[in-house]
Amino acid sequence: MKPFTFLFFSAATLLCYASAFKVVLLPTPFVSHMNYFEPLALELHQSGHETYLVLSDSFRARQRLTDKGLNILTYDSKGTCEIDTDDFFKRVTIGMIDNGGDPGVLGKLVAPAIESECSKFLLDIELLEKGKKIGFDLAVVDGLFFARCLYIWPKELNIPYITLTTLQDFWRARVPAPPSFVPFHYSSFGERMTYLERFANVFMSVFFALSTTSPPLSQVIRDRYKDSSADFESLATKSKLWMFNTDFSIDYAKPSLPNIIHVGGMSLNSTKPLPELFAKFVAKSNRIVVVTFGSVISQLPNYIVEKMIDAFRQSPFQFVWRLPKAKEFSIPDNVLAVDWIPQNDLLGHEKTVAFVTHSGNNGQFEALYHAVPMVALPIFADQIYNSLRMEAKNYGVRLSMHKFTSQQLKEALEKVADNKEIKANLVKGSMILRDRPLNARKRAVYWIEHVIKYGDRHLRSYGIDMPWYQYLLLDVAVGYALLFGFLIYLIKRAFVYVSANAQNWIGTSKNKKKTH
Structure with missing residues (x-):
């Protein structure tokens, strides 16, 4: 082969496998x-x-x-995006704390806001037409169960899509995950459950699988998207790939399939120099504790804030606290309370010895990445599950946000900051998280490219396409039940026949003996 021809085909091959694809991401606009x-x-x-x-x-x-150079396509919000407002965050925080993290209350608070955003998004026909003109190769859809309306958009564009989610929806992904040791994501159970916990876990898992968790679509949307909206709850099962925002370094070991990719820790980064305000405070401090409760839980009730202040005042540590309403309280000298903190950079600082957190997924990964012990104060949703898995790995301790005392918080901080076993577990866990050929972001990109280029047939289990009753072997169970019932019937008939004829057989036998 001539050199020119060889170079031409080599370049063509490289271009084929290194093509630039058009990818659209459909997140739920929560900061988390x-x-x-x-x-x-x-x-x-x-x-x-x-x-x-x-x-x-x-x-x-x-x-x-x-x-940052990203292309943003917007839909008409009619003036406001409710789920990105401080008022919404406050209502969710107060509502969850006042009701003990009740999932039903969470649904009532969040579902209407999500439904409103879905309607605005799907009724923006100009946006849909833009999508058709761009010609996307693939969509990445947020798998939040309140927002399954998002799947309608790529269905209308007739493009493949994958799911990116923190909720590990084993049922819709058809992953065989026995509830005997795989806790439901929004339960308060770990992997080692008692009989009663397993009993409850089965009920919750089945209830979630059978329930319609998304808010209902308006009639206007159903009329406009007749084909796609007919059974939009089932569109998630047609995902070409499932990317779970978790990792075995922080979660329980669970069953998986080739089309399930773990991408937990996509927000992880090395540390940068601290801004001046924080650098000065850290420089004059001995041991730092980082305190933050995420984006949604930014408006803690005053009585909880006062308990924390009391605990921090008695503590030997210095605290950097994300507290938006700090001016309303008497903040001790050993506490820097501000509206925003560089969380990752503080967690990566050598003086940081503990992290007080609500157990949000992203914060947990950052703490593990930097090997910082945690004190968890979960409130709702997956935070309770996250705090349990953290405690099971011995990465820290868990307290009740609803019941903790100042003394308990003070003692928990001292325990995790000075516990060598917890620190050793975190260092090992951090090494497991870091020691990969590809980090989470590059791993996600690799599999997105893979699915665009090759499709998903070689990754997809036939279980996804089976009717639910076949997947659960209910038809086989019915067959065995009928067979067992038939055998019982035969045995019963045989018993009746033997009982009815036993006397005749005995009489006949006696007569034969007399004859002889």
Whole structure:
């Protein structure tokens, strides 16, 4: 082969496998969800792909994302994106604390806001037409169970899609995950359950699988998207790939399938120098504790804040606390309370000895990455599950946000900061998390490219396409039940026949003996 011809075919082959694809990301615009959608979008962009995010035109961080070079497609929010407002965050925080984290209350608070955003998104026909003109190769859809309406959009565009989710929806992904040792994601159980816990776990798992968890679609949307909305709850099962925002370094070991990819820790980064305000405070401190409760839980009730202040005042540590309403309280000298903190950079600082957290998924990964012991104060949703798995790994301790005392918090901080076993477990866990051929972001991009290029047939279990009753072997169970029932019937008939004829057989036998 001539050199020129060889180079031509080599270049053509490389271009074929290194093509720039058009990928659209459909997140639910919660800050916590953007904490893993944004890094994925940036990694796709840096890998040469044409990447788009679909967001409300009222989403507050939209300009910041545009400044980073990301393409933003917006839908008309009619003036506000409710789930990105401080008032919404406050209602959720107070509602969950006042009701003990009740999932039913959470649904009543969140579902209407999600339904409103879904309606605005799906009724923006101009946005849909833009999507058709761009010609996306694939969509990445947020798998939040309240927001399954998002799947309608790629269905209408007739493009493949994958699911990115923190909720490990084993039923819709058809992963055989026995509830005997796989706890339901929103339960308060670990992997080692008692009989009663296993009993309850089966009920919760079955109830979630059978229930319709998304808010109902309006009639206007159903009329406009007749084919796609007919059974939009089932669209998730048609995902080409499931990317679970978790990792075995922090979670329980669970069954999996080839189309299940673990991408926990996509927001992880090495540390940067601290801004001046924080650098000065840390410089004059001995041992730092980072305190933050995420984006949604930003408005803690005053009585909880006062308990924390009392615990911090008695503590030998110095605290950097994300507390938006700090001016309303008497803050001790050993506490720096501000509206925003560089969480990752503080957790990665050598003086940081503990992390007080609500057990949000992203914060847990950052603490593990930097091997920082945790004191968990979970409130709702997956935070309780996250705190249990953290405690099971011995990465820290868990307290009740509803019942903790100042003394308990003070003692918990001292315990985790000075416990060598906890620190050793975290160091090992951090090494397990870091020691991979690809980090979580690059792993996610690799599999997105893989599915676009090759499809999903070689990854997809036939179990996904089976009718639910066949997947659960209910038809086989019915067959065995009928067979067992038939055998019982035969045995019973045989018994009746033997009983009815026993006397005749005995009489006949006696007569034969007399004859002889």
